[in-house]
Amino acid sequence: MKSIVCVKRVPDTETRVRIGADQASIDPSGVKFVLNPYDEFAVEAALRQKEAAGAGEVLVLSVGGTDSAETLRTTLAMGADAAVLLKTDTPVEGLAVAAALAAELKERQFDLALFGMKAVDDDLQAVGGMVAELLDLPSATVVTEFSVAHGKVTARREVEGGTEVVELRLPCVLTLTKGAYEPRYASLKGIMAAKKKPLEEKAAQVGDAGTRLQQLSYPPERQAGRIVGQGPDAVPELIRLLREEAKVF
Amino acid sequence: MxxxxxxxxxxxxxxxxxxxxxxxxxxxxxxxxxxxxxxxxxxxxxxxxxxxxxxxxxxxxxxxxxxxxxxxxxxxxxxxxxxxxxxxxxxxxxxxxxxxxxxxxxxxxxxxxxxxxxxxxxxxxxxxxxxxxxxxxxxxxxxxxxxxxxxxxxxxxxxxxxxxxxxxxxxxxxxxxxxxxxxxFGAIVREIQAAAGEKLDVGEAPVVVSGGRGLREPANFKLLEDLAAALGNAAVGASRAVVDAGWRPHAEQVGQTGKTVSPQLYFAIGISGAIQHLAGMRTARYVVAVNKDPEAPIFKVADYGIVGDLFEIVPRLTEEIRKLRNE
Missing domain, CATH: 3.40.50.620 (HUPs)
Structure with a gap:
């Protein structure tokens, strides 16, 4: 089983994000960057596939700046075999990233191309599906769990009010969400081993995103409202306010 | 054309x-x-x-x-x-x-x-x-x-x-x-399994009733399910802490590693209001918070707050809403 996992370096979700001087990017100073949480599930899923099959390879790709090498090193410490950084000096998103990943994937053999279902920075939730389209591969997005047997993948996908069970031909693209793949921590041994694993860097063949970020701004702060009261006796007043002021009932 | x-x-x-x-x-x-x-x-x-x-x-x-x-x-x-x-x-x-x-x-x-x-x-x-x-x-x-x-x-x-x-x-x-x-087609949907009880999805429901650590144990989410049922058009949501603890499914998680929601009305019950949770519900039209800690950050973004024991407040809320519905 050969898997290629595509990952992204993103600000930690606990981080307070500030807008940079150009009004079109965030100020990275003081921000802790991590492996995108959804991508952790994808890495974990790939490692488990390899372990279950008793053979195979897990290669990790990332499109980003030099700093993304550190994120790739994290995935190597988790147990991935090799990594490739597709380098770009300017931040890119959407179809531009998908084009760079698709160009690299096209040069390689794989059974599974795995992604996190979205990156928690731009929240676009699009790159996995775009790569599938550019490579003309079947895909399932927002997958909680999957299995591979007899050359087919059976994936469980979250939809409104339930689960779709999707059967896919190999090779295919899956984007992962939280579910069966609670990510492992890198062991000390893994961290040491990661230093010797191959991490190649090459220029990304970035495409045209078809979009241009005009401007970032802070959303209006929610105004603190009022404390209606203490304990259950405040409930009738709350109901009155919801009816008469908010008019939601 | x-x-x-x-x-x-x-x-x-x-x-x-x-x-x-x-x-x-x-x-x-x-x-x-x-x-x-x-x-x-x-x-x-x-x-x-x-x-x-x-x-x-x-x-x-x-x-x-x-x-x-x-x-x-x-x-x-x-x-x-x-x-x-x-x-x-x-x-x-x-x-x-x-x-x-x-x-x-x-x-x-x-x-x-x-x-x-x-x-x-x-x-x-x-x-x-x-x-x-x-x-x-x-x-x-x-x-x-x-x-x-x-x-x-x-x-x-x-x-x-x-x-x-x-x-x-x-x-x-x-x-x-x-x-x-x-x-x-290289991908075929073989089956669609409905979640138990024709539930509304937390991302789509006009009203969301979310619970956090303050519920103390998974079984107590029954209180929120009852409130949601009384409201009629509500889905149950959850904070990251209780999803990570395995109390609730990830499909219900509201916040940065869950769903970002914009309901008409959002109840945050026993949720302190971590930054990544606030990010996921900040565009709700109205927010109601119930928490025993008057200093909880959730009150800073709530339109209406009640300070106190949720185990007393939520059943009362459910009862009052049922009454209202029966009028």
């Missing part, structure tokens, strides 16, 4: 409620650009009988693609039909709902056409003849405006940000020719 394309979501032969939002959003853009709304709906034969309502929300024409191959959602099949439609009808904008289906289909359509795509749009405006999308990033910590370098503009709307509005147009029904065979 140029126009605005609106993807109307149908599942198991039924038009989904979100379609009213998608067509309403398309109507707004069509009026700004002086063009027509083309609604497209795909599914198994028989769907044609179900599309009568769409003219009400402002569709000038409703194109129905019926095929056994489209009975269930197929990324490949749906992309092919939508892209063929968009190539034939010069559409300025292609709008999709912010659902599992819409957010799967939109990126594929954009990639096949080689055009830009945005998700989670909270507004689409026409500025000097061009479309500009407003969308949050970092789960709502930052707002952004995005422009497009080509057409059609492909965008998925955030659910619950557009209110379906009546604006009657002809809604003339036309048949789309579909020549697809499901055997050609």
């Amino acid at each position: 140029p126009g605005i394309f609106a993807f109307v979501e149908a599942r198991e032969g039924e038009i989904r409620k979100v379609a009213g939002e998608t067509v309403t959003a398309a109507r707004g853009l069509a009026d700004a650009l002086g063009v027509e709304v083309h609604a497209v709906v795909l599914g198994a034969p028989g769907l044609r009988e179900r599309v009568g309502e769409l003219g009400k929300f402002g569709a000038d024409a409703v194109f129905v693609g019926e095929s056994e191959a489209l009975a269930r959602y197929s990324p490949e099949g749906f992309t092919t039909v939508v892209v063929n439609f968009l190539k034939e009808h010069a559409c300025d904008v292609a709008l999709f709902p912010g659902t599992a289906m819409g957010k799967d289909l939109g990126p594929r359509v954009a990639a096949r056409l080689g055009v830009g795509y945005v998700s989670d749009c909270t507004a689409l405006e026409v500025v000097g003849g061009s479309v500009v999308a407003a969308r949050p990033r970092y789960a709502g910590k930052i707002a952004s405006r995005v422009e497009f370098t080509g057409t059609p503009v492909v965008a998925a709307m955030r659910t619950n940000v557009v209110t379906a509005k009546e604006s009657r147009r002809a809604g003339e029904v036309r048949q789309l020719d579909v020549a697809l065979n499901a055997a050609d």
Whole structure:
């Protein structure tokens, strides 16, 4: 089983994000960057596939700046075999990233191309599906769990009010969400081993995103409202306010 | 004839409620650009009988693609039909709902056409003849405006940000020719398993009742399920802490590594209000917080707060809402 996992370096979700001087990017100073949480599930899923099959390879790709090498090193410490950084000096998103990943994937053999279902920075939730389209591969997005047997993948996908069970031909693209793949921590041994694993860097063949970020701004702060009261006796007043002021009932 | 394309979501032969939002959003853009709304709906034969309502929300024409191959959602099949439609009808904008289906289909359509795509749009405006999308990033910590370098503009709307509005147009029904065979698809939906009790999805429900660590143990979520049931149109949500602890499924998680929601009314029960949770619910219209700690950050974003023991407050709330419903 050969898997290629595509990952992204993103600000930690606990981080307070500030807008940079150009009004079109965030100020990275003081921000802790991590492996995108959804991508952790994808890495974990790939490692488990390899372990279950008793053979195979897990290669990790990332499109980003030099700093993304550190994120790739994290995935190597988790147990991935090799990594490739597709380098770009300017931040890119959407179809531009998908084009760079698709160009690299096209040069390689794989059974599974795995992604996190979205990156928690731009929240676009699009790159996995775009790569599938550019490579003309079947895909399932927002997958909680999957299995591979007899050359087919059976994936469980979250939809409104339930689960779709999707059967896919190999090779295919899956984007992962939280579910069966609670990510492992890198062991000390893994961290040491990661230093010797191959991490190649090459220029990304970035495409045209078809979009241009005009401007970032802070959303209006929610105004603190009022404390209606203490304990259950405040409930009738709350109901009155919801009816008469908010008019939601 | 140029126009605005609106993807109307149908599942198991039924038009989904979100379609009213998608067509309403398309109507707004069509009026700004002086063009027509083309609604497209795909599914198994028989769907044609179900599309009568769409003219009400402002569709000038409703194109129905019926095929056994489209009975269930197929990324490949749906992309092919939508892209063929968009190539034939010069559409300025292609709008999709912010659902599992819409957010799967939109990126594929954009990639096949080689055009830009945005998700989670909270507004689409026409500025000097061009479309500009407003969308949050970092789960709502930052707002952004995005422009497009080509057409059609492909965008998925955030659910619950557009209110379906009546604006009657002809809604003339036309048949789309579909020549697809499901055997050609590399991915097939074999089964759809409904969650227990026909639950509303937390991302779509007009009211969300979320619980956190303050509930103390998983069984106590029964209190929130009862409140949701009394409200009638509510879904149960959960904080990251209780999802990580395995108390509730991830599908219910609200926040940066869960769902970003925009309901009319959001109850935060026993949730202190970590930054990544606040990011996921900040665009709710009204927020009600119940917490025993008067200093909890959730009160800083709540319109109405009650300080106290949720185990006393929530049952009372449920009881009062039941009374109100019975009036």
